[in-house]
Amino acid sequence: MNHLPSEYLEQMEKLLGTEYTDFIRTYRETPARGLRINTLKVPAAEGAALLPFHLEPIPWCETGYFYDHHRDRPGKHVFHAAGLYYIQDPSAMAPVEALAPLPGEKVLDLCAAPGGKSTQIAAKLQGRGLLVSNEISPQRRKALVENLERCGVPNAVVLGEDPRHLKDRFAGFFDRILIDAPCSGEGMFRKDPESCERWSPKATDQCADLQLEILDAAAPMLRPGGILTYSTCTFNPSENEGVLSRFLKQHPEFEVQNVPGAEHYQPARPEWADAPSDLSKAARLWPHHLRGEGHFVAVLKKIGGPEGTKQRAGKLPPVHNQAVQAYRAFIKETLTSPPDHEQWTLFGNHLYRMLDELPPVKGIKVERPGFYLGQLKGKHFIPSHAWALALSPEEVQRSLNFEVEDPDLYRYLQGEAIPVNLAKGWTLVTVNGFSLGWGKVSGGLLKNHYPKWLRWDENFFR
Numbered sequence: 001m002n003h004l005p006s007e008y009l010e011q012m013e014k015l016l017g018t019e020y021t022d023f024i025r026t027y028r029e030t031p032a033r034g035l036r037i038n039t040l041k042v043p044a045a046e047g048a049a050l051l052p053f054h055l056e057p058i059p060w061c062e063t064g065y066f067y068d069h070h071r072d073r074p075g076k077h078v079f080h081a082a083g084l085y086y087i088q089d090p091s092a093m094a095p096v097e098a099l100a101p102l103p104g105e106k107v108l109d110l111c112a113a114p115g116g117k118s119t120q121i122a123a124k125l126q127g128r129g130l131l132v133s134n135e136i137s138p139q140r141r142k143a144l145v146e147n148l149e150r151c152g153v154p155n156a157v158v159l160g161e162d163p164r165h166l167k168d169r170f171a172g173f174f175d176r177i178l179i180d181a182p183c184s185g186e187g188m189f190r191k192d193p194e195s196c197e198r199w200s201p202k203a204t205d206q207c208a209d210l211q212l213e214i215l216d217a218a219a220p221m222l223r224p225g226g227i228l229t230y231s232t233c234t235f236n237p238s239e240n241e242g243v244l245s246r247f248l249k250q251h252p253e254f255e256v257q258n259v260p261g262a263e264h265y266q267p268a269r270p271e272w273a274d275a276p277s278d279l280s281k282a283a284r285l286w287p288h289h290l291r292g293e294g295h296f297v298a299v300l301k302k303i304g305g306p307e308g309t310k311q312r313a314g315k316l317p318p319v320h321n322q323a324v325q326a327y328r329a330f331i332k333e334t335l336t337s338p339p340d341h342e343q344w345t346l347f348g349n350h351l352y353r354m355l356d357e358l359p360p361v362k363g364i365k366v367e368r369p370g371f372y373l374g375q376l377k378g379k380h381f382i383p384s385h386a387w388a389l390a391l392s393p394e395e396v397q398r399s400l401n402f403e404v405e406d407p408d409l410y411r412y413l414q415g416e417a418i419p420v421n422l423a424k425g426w427t428l429v430t431v432n433g434f435s436l437g438w439g440k441v442s443g444g445l446l447k448n449h450y451p452k453w454l455r456w457d458e459n460f461f462r
């Protein structure tokens with residue numbers, strides 16, 4: 001507790017009054033840890049029964065479970081590499097539960113890296129509709145892409161823009177928008193002592209201005225009747241009730257809604273920021289009231305404003321014949337049935353499946369224009385790791401399954417070739433029937449195509 005800034009402690013004592021003692025005691029307790037089953041791969045109950053961890057359901061998220069940090073290391077299990085779950089703070093699961101996206105909807109996650117909430121949205125979309133995940137920081141975007149790929153998300157586009165540059169392109173386009181805003185991180189001090197070092201009253205004011213700017217940029221991108229969820233991981237009233245009060249003054253077309261699942265949380269505190277009383281419908285998650293870190297969640301509905309103009313999908317440059325042939329040859333040799341109607345685009349020699357309904361993205365920073373299928377190398381098509389992780393063994397002609405205990409599985413994860421007695425060609429490698437990556441059989445050997453940057457070294461097992 002020594003590391004907590006004194007001005008922060010004074011602020012919390014003033015706000016919390018008699019609750020302060022309970023609150024401050026949580027800094028001496030071990031934080032709760034959570035994971036969320038990825039229902040794109042396995043139903044939640046089945047996944048929870050399969051995982052060899054001590055799990056307990058998280059009351060506010062049907063697919064979320066507490067795990068025992070002292071006994072289990074879910075980050076080092078092969079089922080993690082297979083995308084069966086995402087390790088996420090229990091409180092951080094609340095905003096997407098409140099957003100409640102439905103299959104088939106168009107959803108924007110405006111501050112998306114490293115992807116905890118994007119992968120949670122994707123699981124709720126169940127592969128139908130469109131997820132646009134935007135992240136301004138190039139470094140953090142890499143982790144976002146990796147997590148979306150590991151979780152086998154088939155319908156996400158990844159952008160890398162300042163939110164202000166997106167608002168005209170996507171006017172009135174989205175059914176739901178999540179703003180999980182950059183913030184002063186007060187709610188995470190217990191887990192992330194470094195965020196304390198960056199904290200100052202001035203920094204919280206700067207965060208509040210940035211948050212308002214992001215909310216302003218998001219407002220026109222939502223269709224009338226659409227839902228915007230705003231969340232932070234800070235206790236600071238100026239970044240929560242305060243920012244929303246400023247936003248609502250400038251945007252009478254938005255109305256505060258009750259937060260679904262509010263019975264698990266505490267009401268927001270408009271009186272702490274001189275904000276309108278209906279902001280008490282927003283929710284605060286406190287570590288002394290639930291097993292999780294500090295969070296804030298508000299749900300706003302757009303009750304008016306102009307309808308979005310229906311955007312036509314952008315015209316794409318044609319994919320050259322050689323690429324199409326190489327891709328079709330791969331499909332014929334590898335899949336059990338060809339995919340339905342597909343549209344592609346080439347970025348350099350990387351082939352992507354385009355997603356229906358995406359408006360033209362020319363002129364904006366695009367990290368992933370669609371679902372990454374693979375790379376063309378001369379006459380050959382090399383399938384992507386992302387595609388392997390989105391396939392099931394029933395969809396491919398050849399697969400090689402390992403059980404968790406099989407030492408050959410760990411040889412594969414370390415990048416070794418594995419002797420096999422299988423027909424030649426691209427082969428989907430699976431663990432307990434869940435896809436892990438590609439291998440290519442030739443001459444009785446499975447050549448390893450597990451990505452180099454994901455390979456397990458000996459230290460990984462310690």
Ligand SMILES: C[S@@+](CC[C@H](N)C(=O)[O-])C[C@H]1O[C@@H](n2cnc3c(N)ncnc32)[C@H](O)[C@@H]1O
Nearest residue numbers: 111112113114115116117136137140180181182
């Ligand atoms: C709280 S984190 C998002 C966590 C993410 N939603 C998740 O669940 O994994 C906030 C993100 O906002 C990004 N960010 C920083 N400045 C921004 C800006 N001006 N506009 C949009 N996003 C910004 C940060 O890089 C950071 O990744």
